[in-house]
Amino acid sequence: xxKVRGAVVVDKEGCKGCGVCVEVCPQDVLSLNREVxxxxxxxxxxxxxxxxxxxxxxxxxxxxxxxTIYRVKVLESxx
Amino acid sequence: xxxxxxxxxxxLVYKKSELLIDTIxxxxxxxxxxxxxxxxxxxxxxxxxxxxTIGIAPVGCAVFAYNYIDIDWQEAAHGRAPAVATGVVRLNxxxxxxxxxxxxxxxxxxxxxxxxxxNRGENIVVIFINNGIYGMTGGQMAPxxxxxxxxxxxxxxxxxxxxxxxxxxxxxxxxxxxxxxVTRQSVQTAAAVRKCKRSIKKAFQNVIDxxxxxxxxxxxxxxxxxxxxxVGANKWMEENMFPFYPLGDMKDSDKKEVSNN
Numbered sequence: 103x104x105k106v107r108g109a110v111v112v113d114k115e116g117c118k119g120c121g122v123c124v125e126v127c128p129q130d131v132l133s134l135n136r137e138v139x140x141x142x143x144x145x146x147x148x149x150x151x152x153x154x155x156x157x158x159x160x161x162x163x164x165x166x167x168x169x170t171i172y173r174v175k176v177l178e179s180x181x
Numbered sequence: 182x183x184x185x186x187x188x189x190x191x192x193l194v195y196k197k198s199e200l201l202i203d204t205i206x207x208x209x210x211x212x213x214x215x216x217x218x219x220x221x222x223x224x225x226x227x228x229x230x231x232x233x234t235i236g237i238a239p240v241g242c243a244v245f246a247y248n249y250i251d252i253d254w255q256e257a258a259h260g261r262a263p264a265v266a267t268g269v270v271r272l273n274x275x276x277x278x279x280x281x282x283x284x285x286x287x288x289x290x291x292x293x294x295x296x297x298x299x300n301r302g303e304n305i306v307v308i309f310i311n312n313g314i315y316g317m318t319g320g321q322m323a324p325x326x327x328x329x330x331x332x333x334x335x336x337x338x339x340x341x342x343x344x345x346x347x348x349x350x351x352x353x354x355x356x357x358x359x360x361x362x363v364t365r366q367s368v369q370t371a372a373a374v375r376k377c378k379r380s381i382k383k384a385f386q387n388v389i390d391x392x393x394x395x396x397x398x399x400x401x402x403x404x405x406x407x408x409x410x411x412v413g414a415n416k417w418m419e420e421n422m423f424p425f426y427p428l429g430d431m432k433d434s435d436k437k438e439v440s441n442n
Contacts, residue, residue: 108194109187120211120411126371143210151184158195159371165215166206171195172187 108156108173110148116168117145123160123169129153132160198222200231200251207245211411213401214243216368217310220378221281222250224385234277235269237262241283242317243310260291263298266305277388279306284325285315288350292324295354302359302393306384309351309396312403313422320406324348327425332406347425351398355431361392363432367400367423369415380430400426 110132117139123146124132133149146169148154156173197203200222208214225234231252238246240259247254257265262280270278287295287309295307314332315321321334325347329338339347355363362384366377377399384395400422404414 107182107187109184111188116205118210122211122369122411122415125412125415156187156192156194157371161195162371162374163216163368165208165210165212165219167197167201167215167219169195170193170197172189172192173194174182174187174189174192176182 105176105178106155106173107176108154108171109151110154110160111170111172112146112148113168113170114139114145115141116166117143118166119143119145120165121146122163122165126159126163128157128159129155198226200226202249202251204248206249208242209403209405211402211404211414212242213312213368213399213403214310216374217281217308217377217399217401218243218246218249220368220374220381221279221308224378224382225250225252228382228385228389230277230385230389233275234279235273237266237269237278237280239280239282239286241286241315243281243283244317246281260286260289261294262286262291263294263303263305263307266307267298267301267303270304274304277306277385278304279308279385279388281308282310283316284309284311284313284350285318285323288324288348292350295350296357299354299394299396300357300359302361304388304391305394306381306388307394307396308381309398310401311351311398311426312401312406313347314403314406316403316406320403320408325350327421330421349426351396351426351431354396357394360394360396360432361387361434362395362397362430364396364430365398365400365426365428367418367428369402369418373428398426400428 131154134144158171161169234252266280322332387395402414
């Protein structure tokens with residue numbers, strides 16, 4: 103039985119902290135950072151990276167296209 | 182497994198389209214324009230029509246669309262994008278021409294142009310962003326503003342006696358024989374974005390097949406103009422805009438042969 107692991111790479115400077123990605127994430131992975139980027143926005147980050155399944159919902163809804171998504175299948179023996 | 186082992190080029194599943202120019206858009210956080218720009222760039226990229234596509238930018242927030250999508254653009258006067266698109270497509274019938282307009286642009290000052298371009302069945306795609314207000318100029322009432330909706334020019338809500346009724350322009354367009362595909366979509370969730378992308382792709386395919394005008398309305402948010410958070414605006418849209426502007430295809434057919442008899 104393979105498990106799916108994903109990762110989200112956020113373009114910190116491109117993110118405007120709208121929070122739409124946080125809302126659509128089915129696994130509650132993303133959150134808005136307490137810190138701000140150079141333009142003063144609380145950018146998105148992976149609060150809970152282990153839960154990410156790489157479904158790309160966050161990337162699809164991001165208005166500023168600042169999310170890049172990776173996904174990999176992990177065999178049970180490798181965990 | 183470490184995050185570094187996941188972030189490898191062979192595991193990539195979603196990235197920014199190469200047609201989107203690598204710059205930060207001027208739109209407000211959470212603006213639907215950004216999502217529709219992304220869909221357009223992905224569709225044009227996937228169909229391989231970058232060299233043949235000409236976009237007509239409106240007046241409104243999307244006036245700077247030419248800074249974001251790497252195709253040929255022409256700027257039109259307020260509301261006149263379908264008229265400019267008509268000229269472009271008639272001179273270059275092999276090019277794929279789309280007009281990108283907001284509701285203040287298309288449903289108010291440009292009503293004559295859009296109705297007649299669709300009635301003539303010009304071979305163009307029209308992308309209509311309907312957020313119910315004039316976003317760029319400060320959130321004033323537009324023809325599409327809902328009854329009772331608070332805007333900067335209707336602080337007590339739109340009053341039917343004084344301001345008239347909101348206009349369902351897409352339903353009007355669907356009645357015209359020149360149109361082949363008329364649909365209303367939204368982009369607030371991942372499922373809606375994927376559905377909207379399929380609709381826009383179909384609209385572009387219709388233009389390649391020379392089927393007449395394809396019209397895609399995208400019910401959108403303007404959280405800055407509505408004075409809401411981006412997520413709150415999406416919820417407000419689902420609760421208030423969708424009952425009045427129901428989503429779905431209104432027409433999906435070939436250009437009709439209208440006889441004089």
